[in-house]
Amino acid sequence: MSDDGTTSTDDARTSEQLVELAKRRGYFFQASGAYGGVGGFYTFGPQGAALKGNVEDAWRERFAVAEGNMEIDAPTIMPEPVFEASSHLDTFDDMLVECPECGESHRADHVVEDNTEYEDAEGLPIPEVEEIIAEYELVCPACGAGLADQAVETFNLMFATNIGPGDAQPGYLRPETAQGIFVEFPRLKEYARNQLPFGVTQIGRAYRNEISPRRSIIRTREFTQAELELFVDPEDDEPDLSAVTDVDVTLYPASEQEESGGGHVETTIGDAVEAGTLQPWIAYYLGVAREWYDSLGVDMDRFRYRQHLAGERSHYASDCWDAEAEIDGNWIEIAGFSDRGAYDLSKHDEYSEDRFTVFQQYDEPRTVERAVVDPDMSYLGPEFGGDAQAVVDALETKAERDRAAFESAAETAAGESSGDGSEPRDAESVEIEVDGEHHEIPVAKTGFAVEEQTEAGEHIVPHVIEPSFGVDRLVYTVCHHAYREDEVDGEDRTYLALEPEVAPTFVGVFPLQSDDELEARARDIVDELRAVGLSVTYDDSGNIGRRYRRQDEIGTPYCVTVDYETVEGSEASGDGRSGADGAEAHSGTVTLRERDTTAQKRVSIDDLAATIEGLRTGDLTFDELDG
Structure with missing residues (x-):
């Protein structure tokens, strides 16, 4: 990435090829294509849905199960008073500028950021954005008409709907999953036995009527969030930082952003807390998330935490840090870590008929x-x-x-x-x-x-610490950071070097050639591997090299090839494929191929399931295998 944040040709090419691969191989593509498509809505295909599900499972394991937090699943439509209380009806706006020629609407801050040196125009007041558009003579991205004389207006991002027939109750699609947790706090605190701190998680859809959705699944109108709301006593509750004290992090504090020549700070969680750069609760989750992102395959050389400037913080946040990944030569937000204070619960306590407090005994x-x-x-x-x-x-x-x-x-x-x-x-x-x-x-x-x-x-009204993860953006980041091109046997190859934990398919099984005996044995192996919980695909179409390339391109870590040595081994054992009582006999070997290096080893069929399971869990490495 260049110093000014612009996208390089190589970056743009990677993005274009990834989007093409995603559509061709069933990762994600624009929804409702048969009717011309609708901007900002995407369908995750078979591979993308599996990858997305694996990411969600990994998040749930780390931030719900491992942390001892509860999980709920709240409705995506909520009545209007919820969003009156939360201030979303008044403050959940973006800046809109409309082209006088073609009528296209654009986010004014994006027009500024894409065409000037201003990197965070979202935090600027509207009059200043209008002045910048006029000063730089910015034009409509769609048709090139001048925007200098156009007013910049606020546009509320909420999707409105009606609940029920007739004089229906007005409602809205939730813009964040968090409100579904907050409004149920009076009941959730009972499940937590009124003991602070306690956390509640939720993975689900959220909706924002974006002015100009763009960049594939990076900015959409319907997306998935994974959020944790931790309720704490601000006077007494402190996190145990021992597990994350030594975690290395790249920080971009507000002070560095505001200073001419300021840059990233390489430090540890413990040192950042001691220096006062991070408050303890946010520091704890930055440390946990950094290690989790690394395990999923996010490139840590293209990862940082950036603190929000005062003008860009949400109305509810006293402090916020974004996890950002470098994509297409630019930094994009993939998570936010906010100290929401007592704002949300106080608002619902004021507007609702219930009590949003916890009794703390002296x-x-x-x-x-x-x-x-x-x-x-x-x-x-x-x-x-x-x-x-x-x-x-x-x-x-x-x-x-x-x-x-x-x-x-x-x-x-x-x-x-x-x-x-x-x-x-x-x-x-x-x-x-x-x-x-x-x-x-x-x-x-x-x-x-x-x-x-x-x-x-x-x-007391508890304070809220919120790590909020964008699942769709993380899926894109994982794929983008895993995208590779190389040459194998004189041919160009494209592959996704996905971590085993998130790969949509873990192993592909092929018969070497079109042969009834090879195909039958290969299908038996597919059934055996699926029976132990592995994600397996079977492919007998085309030559073996093309089948390898297909699996490489969707990120399958390992492939198993059944060949004549497999069936000859069975015959030499005198067992055949099944015994006199119909029980299947295991013997012979198969070829096990590793995706990234294309190296191959012979593995006993008897040990195949245990071997592949060990590779999936990390208990084994490919280099440790004999053969």
């Missing part, structure tokens, strides 16, 4: 001051009728959350706030909301007081 009882109300029901009853109790509940909540509102109203009513000696004004009131309607209650009728109480504990 070591010893404490005497504290609490704001309480004892409303005058002789006033509230006639005034509000059947809603009187809802008004009481609202007053109690208001006193708990906004004691100052009562104190200010009381001071004003007593004539203290003006300081002019005027008579007390009994009409001074506090404002509450009940079922969407606002009411003002005279403070004198609320029975507001501040009392000393002895408490065994307190209800």
Whole structure:
């Protein structure tokens, strides 16, 4: 990659060839092609779905099972109030600029980033983006018309829908899986026995109505996320960093991005925490994720963690670091690690009818001051009728959350706030909301007081640490970083050097030639390998060299070839293929071929399943095999 972040010719060529390979070999391709296709929607074919599933399984094993976290599966459609509370309806926007000639809409920040030295235009205010477009005389990427006089506007990315017929309840497709976890917190905390910290994971689809989806499955309108929401007590909970202290990481802190000539910082997790570059919880997950990405085949020479600048952080995040991979000569986000603080749970606690807190018991009882109300029901009853109790509940909540509102109203009513000696004004009131309607209650009728109480504990709103992974982008990254070209026996070869853990097919089995006996023996081996849980494909089409190339191209780590030595070995043993009782007899050898080096070794059929399973788990290496 060049220093200015532009895409080199070789990078672009790799990307083009990977996308072509993905379509031809069944990894991924644009959806609904028979109807002209729809931008931003992709279908994962047989190979891609298997690779994607393997990535999801590996994530689940590391971030759910190994960490002792729960997993849920929440709906993808949620009612409008959820997103009012989360602020997505107000803040989940991108910058849109429309071409005056062809009418195409584009993300204004992408137009700027693709054609100027600005790398993070997303974090700039709209007026500044408009000025940059005018200064550089930027044009429409589709038709070349000038955009200098076009207004840049906000565009909300939420997909709207209706829930039910008639006067349907408005709803939205979730833009992140996280809200499905947050809204269920009151029940999930019970499953965790109200003990912090605890984590909840989810793997599922999310939807964003992107202005200009592009770059294959890197930026789409429907995608898969794997997210972990860790709920912690910010005062008492700290991670155990011992397992990740010595993990090497490449960091790109905000301070380096803002400094002329700033660059990457090569350090360890432990040193970064000690220097104050990383806060402990985010540091822990950066260390875990770095090792996990490495195990999946992400090239660590093209991997970094970049801290969000203040202007680009999401509305909920106090700090955020992106895991970024170099693709096509540019850095793309493949995960985000955020400290969401108490934002989400506080919002849902405020907007919903449930409680989004956890009771934390003190070591010893404490005497504290609490704001309480004892409303005058002789006033509230006639005034509000059947809603009187809802008004009481609202007053109690208001006193708990906004004691100052009562104190200010009381001071004003007593004539203290003006300081002019005027008579007390009994009409001074506090404002509450009940079922969407606002009411003002005279403070004198609320029975507001501040009392000393002895408490065994307190209800706290947990803070949230969120590692959020983009599965589709990771699939693309793994394939891109695994793409290889070389020459074998005088012929050009393309292959994907996928790690065994994620390869969609682990072993291919071939008869050497079209021969009934070879084919029957090969199919028996396929059945035996599948019976032990291996992903196996059978191929008897074309010459053996072409079959090897096909498997190389989809990333199959090993191939087994059944030849005449296989069946001759069986005949020499005197057993044949099956005994007198019909039980299958194993003897002879097969050729086992390794993808990356194309090296071949003879392996006993009796040991074949155990050998391949050992190669899959890493207990064996190909070099350790005899033959």
